[in-house]
Amino acid sequence: xxxxxxxxxxxxxxxxxxxxxxxxxxxxxxxxxxxxxxxxxxxxxxxxxxxxxxxxxxxxxxxxxxxxxxxxxxxxxxxxxxxxxxxxxxxxxxxxxxxxxxxxxxxxxxxxxxxxxxxxxxxxxxxxxxxxxxxxxxxxxxxxxxxxxxxxxxxxxxxxxxxxxxxxxxxxxxxxxxxxxxxxxxxxxxxxxxxxxxxxxxxxxxxxxxxxxxxxxxxxxxxxxxxxxxxxxxxxxxxxxxxxxxxxxxxxxxxxxxxxxxxxxxxxxxxxxxxxxxxxxxxxxxxxxxxxxxxxxxxxxxxxxxxxxxxxxxxxxxxxxxxxxxxxxxxxxxxxxxxxxxxxxxxxxxxxxxxxxxxxxxxxxxxxxxxxxxxxxxxxxxxxxxxxxxxxxxxxxxxxxxxxxxxxxxxxxxxxxxxxxxxxxxxxxxxxxxxxxxxxxxxxxxxxxxxxxxxxxxxxxxxxxxxxxxxxxxxxxxxxxxxxxxxxxxxxxxxxxxxxxxxxxxxxxxxxxxxxxxxxxxxxxxxxxxxxxxxxxxxxxxxxxxxxxxxxxxxxxxxxxx
Amino acid sequence: xxxxxxxxxxxxxxxxxxxxxxxxxxxxxxxxxxxxxxxxxxxxxxxxxxxxxxxxxxxxxxxxxxxxxxxxxxxxxxxxxxxxxxxxxxxxxxxxxxxxxxxxxxxxxxxxxxxxxxxxxxxxxxxxxxxxxxxxxxxxxxxxxxxxxxxxxxxxxxxxxxxxxxxxxxxxxxxxxxxxxxxxxxxxxxxxxxxxxxxxxxxxxxxxxxxxxxxxxxxxxxxxxxxxxxxxx
Numbered sequence: 001x002x003x004x005x006x007x008x009x010x011x012x013x014x015x016x017x018x019x020x021x022x023x024x025x026x027x028x029x030x031x032x033x034x035x036x037x038x039x040x041x042x043x044x045x046x047x048x049x050x051x052x053x054x055x056x057x058x059x060x061x062x063x064x065x066x067x068x069x070x071x072x073x074x075x076x077x078x079x080x081x082x083x084x085x086x087x088x089x090x091x092x093x094x095x096x097x098x099x100x101x102x103x104x105x106x107x108x109x110x111x112x113x114x115x116x117x118x119x120x121x122x123x124x125x126x127x128x129x130x131x132x133x134x135x136x137x138x139x140x141x142x143x144x145x146x147x148x149x150x151x152x153x154x155x156x157x158x159x160x161x162x163x164x165x166x167x168x169x170x171x172x173x174x175x176x177x178x179x180x181x182x183x184x185x186x187x188x189x190x191x192x193x194x195x196x197x198x199x200x201x202x203x204x205x206x207x208x209x210x211x212x213x214x215x216x217x218x219x220x221x222x223x224x225x226x227x228x229x230x231x232x233x234x235x236x237x238x239x240x241x242x243x244x245x246x247x248x249x250x251x252x253x254x255x256x257x258x259x260x261x262x263x264x265x266x267x268x269x270x271x272x273x274x275x276x277x278x279x280x281x282x283x284x285x286x287x288x289x290x291x292x293x294x295x296x297x298x299x300x301x302x303x304x305x306x307x308x309x310x311x312x313x314x315x316x317x318x319x320x321x322x323x324x325x326x327x328x329x330x331x332x333x334x335x336x337x338x339x340x341x342x343x344x345x346x347x348x349x350x351x352x353x354x355x356x357x358x359x360x361x362x363x364x365x366x367x368x369x370x371x372x373x374x375x376x377x378x379x380x381x382x383x384x385x386x387x388x389x390x391x392x393x394x395x396x397x398x399x400x401x402x403x404x405x406x407x408x409x410x411x412x413x414x415x416x417x418x419x420x421x422x423x424x425x426x427x428x429x430x431x432x433x434x435x436x437x438x439x440x441x442x443x444x445x446x447x448x449x450x451x452x453x454x455x456x457x458x459x460x461x462x463x464x465x466x467x468x469x470x471x472x473x474x475x476x477x478x479x480x481x482x483x484x485x486x487x488x489x490x491x492x493x494x495x496x497x498x499x500x501x502x503x504x505x506x507x508x509x510x511x512x513x514x515x516x517x518x519x520x521x522x523x524x525x526x527x528x529x530x531x532x533x534x535x536x537x538x539x540x541x542x543x544x545x546x547x548x549x550x551x552x553x554x555x556x557x558x559x560x561x562x
Numbered sequence: 563x564x565x566x567x568x569x570x571x572x573x574x575x576x577x578x579x580x581x582x583x584x585x586x587x588x589x590x591x592x593x594x595x596x597x598x599x600x601x602x603x604x605x606x607x608x609x610x611x612x613x614x615x616x617x618x619x620x621x622x623x624x625x626x627x628x629x630x631x632x633x634x635x636x637x638x639x640x641x642x643x644x645x646x647x648x649x650x651x652x653x654x655x656x657x658x659x660x661x662x663x664x665x666x667x668x669x670x671x672x673x674x675x676x677x678x679x680x681x682x683x684x685x686x687x688x689x690x691x692x693x694x695x696x697x698x699x700x701x702x703x704x705x706x707x708x709x710x711x712x713x714x715x716x717x718x719x720x721x722x723x724x725x726x727x728x729x730x731x732x733x734x735x736x737x738x739x740x741x742x743x744x745x746x747x748x749x750x751x752x753x754x755x756x757x758x759x760x761x762x763x764x765x766x767x768x769x770x771x772x773x774x775x776x777x778x779x780x781x782x783x784x785x786x787x788x789x790x791x792x793x794x795x
Contacts, residue, residue: 187595191602192610255605264603268660269732270679270689270718277688289693289732323687347685351707 005031005097006053006081035095036072036080038088047088051097052077126155133193138165141188145181147172150204152212153195164196171200234258236337236363236475237283237303243340244278245299258299262292272297279306282339284316317359317383322346324354329552330384331355332397332404335484336477337363341398341536348545353552358383360476369479373430373487376480377407384408392420392559394552398536400484402427406515410492420555423497423548426504426532429514430484459485489515495522497551499544503531565626565668567653571789572781573668574676574769575623579615580662592621592633616664620657623666623793627653641673644729656726663772667779672786675727676769677719678777686714693736697753701743712776713743719778720750720766727764727780741766750778 007030015025037050054077058066061076069076072094085091126133135153142151151169169181178198185194205213234242242256248271249256256265262272272292280286285306291297319339321331329349331342339357346355358380362369370376384393391412397405402424409422441452463486473479496519498512505511511525526547534540567573593601597617604610621632628635628650640646647653655668658678667676690702698717705713720741725734739754748767754760765784771777779788 186599190593190598190614194602251606260605261603264605264609266604266606266609268679269722272732273689273693274684274686277692280692281688289736293732322685347683351710 006033006051006079007031008054032096032098034073034075034077035091035093035097036069036077038091038093039082040088046084047086048082048084049088049091050080050082052080054078133165135165138167138189138193138195141185141193142167142169142181144188145184147176148181150212152204152214154214156197165193167195167198168201168204169198170203176200232258234299235303237306238299239336240282240338240340240363241279241299241302243338244275244282247340247343248274248278256299258303260298262297267292267297281316281319281321317361317379318387319357319359320354321357322349322353322355324350324352326350326352326354327394327556328354328356328387329394329396329548330358330380330387332358332380332395332401332408333360333363334398335400335480336475337480341401344541345398345536345545345548348542349549350553353549356384356387360480362479363476369473369476371473371479371482373403373407373483374411376404376483377411380404381408381411391418392555393418394421394555395419396421396423396425396548397427398425399427399532400480401425403430403484403487403489406489406492406496407487409494409496410490413492413494419494420559421497421551422495423499423551424515425499425544426501426535427498427513427515428504428508429489429512429518430487455485489518491518491520493520493522495524497524497526499526499528499535499547501528501530501532501535503534565791567627567668567670569670569672570786571669572672572674572779572786573789573791574779575619575666575668575791575793576772577616577619577664577666577793578662578772579612579619579659579664592635593617594637596637612659612662616657616659619664619793620655620666623668624653624655627668641729644726656723658723658726658777660775663775665771665777667781669781669786673727673729673782675723675725675729675780676777677722677726678771678775679715679719679722680775681711681715683711686711689718690714695737695740695753697740698743712745715776716745716747716768716778717741717743719776720747720768720780723778723780724751724764724766727766727782749784751780 007028010027010029013025013027031053033051033053035049036052039046039048039050041047052069052072052075056076056078058076061069066076126135135155139151139153142148142153149170149172151167153165153167156164156166167181171181178200181198181200182194238258242258245251245256245262245265249265249267251265262275267275273289276287276289276292279302283306287302287305291302291305321339321342331339331346333339334341337360339359342355342357346353349355360370360376361367361379370379384395393412395405395408397403405422406424406427409419412419438456441456444450444452459482473482496515498515500513504513505527508514510516512519512523516523528535528540528544528547530540535544565573593614597614601610601614601617604613618632621635624630624635624647625632628647630649636648637645638648640651644656647655652671653668654670654672654674655666656674656676657667658665658676660678661680663678663680665676665678667674690699694702694717701717702710702713721736721739722732724739724741725732725736728734735755738756739760740752742750742752744750746768748765750766750768751761751764762784764780764782765786766778766780767788769777769779769788770790
């Protein structure tokens with residue numbers, strides 16, 4: 001809606017915007033104006049308001065005009081101006097319009113005759129990917145193209161924060177495609193100002209009053225020609241690469257797409273060198289450093305190269321996360337076989353402390369996947385012994401890795417071996433087969449979520465019929481999920497350090513996250529402010545590392561003394 | 563104001579991209595198509611803005627030497643793909659950005675390379691094992707902890723500045739040459755498998771960088787000095 005008022009220019013000045021930008025400003029004494037006539041379609045054939053502004057002595061006004069003014073008020077005015085409005089019925093004769101009809105952020109335009117017309121809200125100014133974009137500016141740049149007839153740019157909410165500009169336009173020549181327009185705009189506008197979708201129409205839909213019907217436009221479903229097509233889900237190798245990138249780039253794992261370039265996410269050459277080093281550690285595949293520059297540098301292309309380089313991939317089951325002269329701390333893979341959760345933690349431990357990751361069986365190769373916690377633990381023990389033949393061992397596991405670590409320690413004790421430290425980092429006790437699990441599944445069912453009950457019935461049936469050995473798991477994730485779901489922890493009478501996030505304790509409503517009943521007097525709980533993810537990320541991970549290192553130092557001093 | 567650049571000098575500019583920001587001009591920007599598409603390929607706003615601010619500063623700095631308006635500067639790939647100014651091929655420059663700070667080195671008819679890295683604590687063991695020369699590895703073995711990461715960054719920035727000056731990028735074998743890890747070294751290139759002539763034809767020096775950063779400058783020849791310039795609009 002346009003709003004208008006008459007005013008008098010007083011002069012020029014400048015002022016600072018809240019962002020600290022200096023903008024030139026024209027000072028106008030705007031209004032008050034009085035409605036001197038309301039014209040409607042019925043009476044005059046068109047809708048308009050006549051406004052009067054600037055006082056004038058009565059004796060300077062001629063008789064017919066005096067009569068005209070008398071209809072609305074006692075005042076006479078120097079200036080009279082008509083504005084076309086859509087809703088003249090909202091105004092009455094003699095009504096005073098003041099500057100209050102404007103709001104901060106309205107956009108105005110100088111008319112040729114010196115009047116200021118308000119065009120609409122500055123809502124035309126929108127933020128896209130954090131850049132302030134003036135929609136009208138984009139529109140006018142498109143209109144400046146010689147072959148464009150009409151153009152309208154709108155902001156479309158694609159849902160899930162997927163906001164983007166969409167341009168609809170008509171062109172003078174059939175040969176012009178939206179691609180041509182995009183190319184032309186690329187030279188004129190920064191990338192963030194170029195509409196994600198450009199749709200050429202034979203004509204723009206108009207409202208009855210001859211304006212572009214923006215509502216109708218939004219019903220036209222444009223073909224998305226955004227720069228980033230929706231990408232597929234990553235495979236296992238790519239998931240591991242994403243985990244490596246995340247640990248280096250300080251970006252959210254969800255925001256890494258398999259087709260994102262390493263440098264587009266903020267990578268530098270040093271980070272690229274570190275990344276290639278991590279790839280070598282995880283995949284036992286030596287890629288040249290310049291791969292990152294010259295062969296795509298995306299998760300997808302790296303995964304393809306890794307596959308190419310080692311067709312029968314022999315992935316190390318032991319990953320040296322950190323080197324150091326001291327007895328290694330063994331950390332156990334989490335569900336799905338990732339070790340990247342330990343990067344930050346490892347870096348915050350003492351420089352002398354070495355950290356070795358125990359990988360799961362069958363990740364990235366064709367060995368059968370483990371689908372029970374017992375066999376997962378046995379595999380990890382087997383690998384651990386390749387580094388350190390006998391105990392005492394230092395073992396830690398984060399999240400689901402803690403459950404495997406627990407089972408490892410139990411098996412080691414059973415064999416009469418010694419475990420110096422077992423640390424479970426925010427591990428929820430898998431509530432298996434028990435009434436608790438059914439109770440939880442039922443509660444979820446009441447909420448309308450059938451997932452848990454389905455899983456529970458399925459696993460109970462498979463176990464009853466002894467069919468679980470026959471299940472062929474397609475990926476480590478589902479194999480491990482099955483394993484944790486069907487794990488029954490046994491009693492463990494030795495020292496266990498539970499390092500728990502306060503948020504998790506609150507969620508579980510249990511100081512030990514369910515482990516209490518399996519642990520004896522040796523259970524020690526260390527609490528850390530934050531949630532499950534914060535526990536192992538900067539900056540909070542430093543506290544966890546400090547406590548863990550203290551514990552390691554203590555048991556080693558003790559073992560050394562004895 | 564026009565900057566005078568003598569053959570014996572390498573000018574070094576340090577600009578802060580996050581704090582000294584200008585509102586980027588929207589429709590009358592100075593950027594080339596190439597720069598714009600590079601900017602839009604960055605995935606996050608901060609990276610895009612830093613990149614464009616950095617390019618704006620680069621253009622502003624180069625226009626001080628050429629007198630050419632910022633929007634008329636044209637870049638063209640030179641030796642090894644290293645960008646050159648199309649109309650002023652004698653002016654050589656190198657640019658390095660790290661976490662909101664940018665360094666620009668400018669020289670007259672002399673190849674230059676600059677590298678800036680933000681210091682961080684990390685495990686660089688694997689990078690050292692694979693990309694450092696035996697002598698560099700040895701010099702890192704004598705130090706520990708915090709000092710080790712400082713030495714690591716000194717050597718890394720020197721190595722990268724050297725490669726950038728030569729215009730060979732990281733496809734050149736990194737372990738094939740050795741930089742000293744000594745603090746404040748003004749001639750850090752110790753050895754290059756490529757031949758002894760490298761030792762006489764290049765000089766790599768530590769340069770002062772903002773707190774929390776480490777930087778190195780490499781340039782052809784030995785007879786040059788680094789002149790620090792203050793950027794102001």
